[in-house]
Amino acid sequence: MALRGNLRDITMTQLLNLVHLASKTGTLVVDGVSEQAYVSFRDGKLAYARVGKDDGSLALVLHKANKINANQYRAIVERAGQMTDKELGLLLINAGYVSQEDILLNLQGYFTDVVRRLFSWVEGIFRFENEMLPPDGRINVRLDLENIIMEGSRQLRELEQLQDEIPSLDMALVFTNRPRSNVNLNVDEWKVVKFVDPKNTIRQIAGANKLNEIEIRRIVYGLLQAGLVELARPAGSIVQPNPKQFPTKNKEEQKSLINKLISRIRSM
Amino acid sequence: MQTVKMVVTGPFSAGKTQFIQSVSEIDVVATERKITSEEERSVKSSTTVAMDFGRITVDEDLVLYLFGTPGQKRFDFMWEILSEGMLGFIVMVDSTRPETFREARSILETFRAYAPTPFVVAANKQDAEDAWELEDMRNALRLDKNTKILPCIAIDRNMVKTVLLELLYSILKEMDAGK
Numbered sequence: 001m002a003l004r005g006n007l008r009d010i011t012m013t014q015l016l017n018l019v020h021l022a023s024k025t026g027t028l029v030v031d032g033v034s035e036q037a038y039v040s041f042r043d044g045k046l047a048y049a050r051v052g053k054d055d056g057s058l059a060l061v062l063h064k065a066n067k068i069n070a071n072q073y074r075a076i077v078e079r080a081g082q083m084t085d086k087e088l089g090l091l092l093i094n095a096g097y098v099s100q101e102d103i104l105l106n107l108q109g110y111f112t113d114v115v116r117r118l119f120s121w122v123e124g125i126f127r128f129e130n131e132m133l134p135p136d137g138r139i140n141v142r143l144d145l146e147n148i149i150m151e152g153s154r155q156l157r158e159l160e161q162l163q164d165e166i167p168s169l170d171m172a173l174v175f176t177n178r179p180r181s182n183v184n185l186n187v188d189e190w191k192v193v194k195f196v197d198p199k200n201t202i203r204q205i206a207g208a209n210k211l212n213e214i215e216i217r218r219i220v221y222g223l224l225q226a227g228l229v230e231l232a233r234p235a236g237s238i239v240q241p242n243p244k245q246f247p248t249k250n251k252e253e254q255k256s257l258i259n260k261l262i263s264r265i266r267s268m
Numbered sequence: 269m270q271t272v273k274m275v276v277t278g279p280f281s282a283g284k285t286q287f288i289q290s291v292s293e294i295d296v297v298a299t300e301r302k303i304t305s306e307e308e309r310s311v312k313s314s315t316t317v318a319m320d321f322g323r324i325t326v327d328e329d330l331v332l333y334l335f336g337t338p339g340q341k342r343f344d345f346m347w348e349i350l351s352e353g354m355l356g357f358i359v360m361v362d363s364t365r366p367e368t369f370r371e372a373r374s375i376l377e378t379f380r381a382y383a384p385t386p387f388v389v390a391a392n393k394q395d396a397e398d399a400w401e402l403e404d405m406r407n408a409l410r411l412d413k414n415t416k417i418l419p420c421i422a423i424d425r426n427m428v429k430t431v432l433l434e435l436l437y438s439i440l441k442e443m444d445a446g447k
Contacts, residue, residue, distance in 0.1 A: 028282065101313070145301050164371075164374065165370075165374055165377055166427050167374075171381055176412070177411070177412045202413075227410050229369075230377065230410075230429070231377045231380075231381060231382070232380075233384065244356060245272070245353045245354070245385075246272065246355075247270035247271070247272070248270075251443065255440065255443055257272065257330065258436055258439055258440050258443070259440070260327065260330055260331055260439075261272070261324075261326055261330075261436055262330075262433060262436050262437070264324065264326040264327075265291075265324070265327075265429050265432050265433055266433065267427070268291065268324075268425070268429055
């Protein structure tokens with residue numbers, strides 16, 4: 001049976017486990033909410049991965065790892081467009097820009113980061129293509145999946161805990177009345193703090209900052225723990241009318257009712 | 269017959285059922301079940317799976333119902349239903365179990381989001397030797413200075429009455445303030 005479904009039902013960790021246990025060869029294609037990812041395996045080991053607009057090429061990987069600068073990257077893309085990654089790698093090694101170890105370590109790190117990113121996708125259609133291998137010319141690695149799976153499990157547990165702490169992303173954030181002093185915020189936290197307003201839901205803040213669910217939950221959780229913000233009902237949201245709260249709409253009768261309750265409890 | 273209700277909420281094993289039992293004039297209709305989870309079993313042997321239900325009759329025309337929520341997260345779908353139409357709510361917290369404070373804070377925020385009604389925090393088991401001080405609990409629960417955090421012993425009827433009265437005073441105060 002074809003391996004296909006939705007990440008809502010089968011987590012990325014479970015998928016990797018399947019690939020690992022069955023020593024599968026092929027490519028897992030995941031259509032996320034806003035991006036598509038390709039993760040290729042050979043005999044149950046991670047061989048290659050790319051996500052979104054990044055092509056996963058050696059030049060891009062080395063550029064992202066600051067092994068080559070922007071000008072060098074641009075020159076490679078322009079002049080060595082037809083060259084395979086293996087050829088480019090040899091050229092760069094021979095020219096003394098990088099070592100073979102550099103190339104392998106950076107590719108491994110990049111591919112692992114792509115998979116790590118997929119752990120935070122809670123929604124997305126996936127399919128496993130048995131026949132699909134990484135694009136020709138790309139350098140493949142052979143990375144055991146055990147550690148990646150363990151890391152994914154930890155991240156999944158974290159997400160579950162964060163979901164407990166922040167039950168809904170449709171809530172807004174407001175600053176607390178008694179913020180703690182000396183709270184040090186990093187850049188991502190500042191980006192979120194900038195949008196703290198009863199008019200913005202957490203989901204909207206995540207969208208504005210291009211943060212996925214686990215990233216926004218992690219930041220909001222940190223801000224909650226620091227006592228800087230608290231959850232609130234979004235401004236303008238419709239508060240469900242609560243006609244049964246009091247049996248009467250008359251304010252004086254409502255107060256009289258509360259006073260009756262007070263007298264009764266005092267006399268108990 | 270007019271009826272009004274208050275909700276008693278809080279983490280698992282905070283003392284909600286006992287709180288309601290202490291003041292209810294009827295035997296609390298507790299929907300308790302034996303515990304299956306090993307972790308939860310170490311704390312108590314049975315737990316509320318849907319809700320507790322107590323009653324205080326004021327006069328022929330007015331009855332106050334007290335609803336206790338199930339403490340475990342897996343039943344939190346019940347919370348919104350129970351919070352509908354409540355006058356206010358009480359968050360029970362076991363003063364001797366700081367590991368539950370974070371969950372108490374989360375429950376409190378969830379209930380406030382469901383219904384912006386007055387609430388008080390009842391610090392249960394204040395008679396225990398290892399009970400946290402109220403002000404320490406206020407800090408741990410990140411309550412502002414206007415939030416009432418009250419000492420409580422859920423089996424002590426007078427202390428339970430005080431908690432209920434304080435909630436009613438808060439409700440009156442909000443009504444006077446025109447909220």
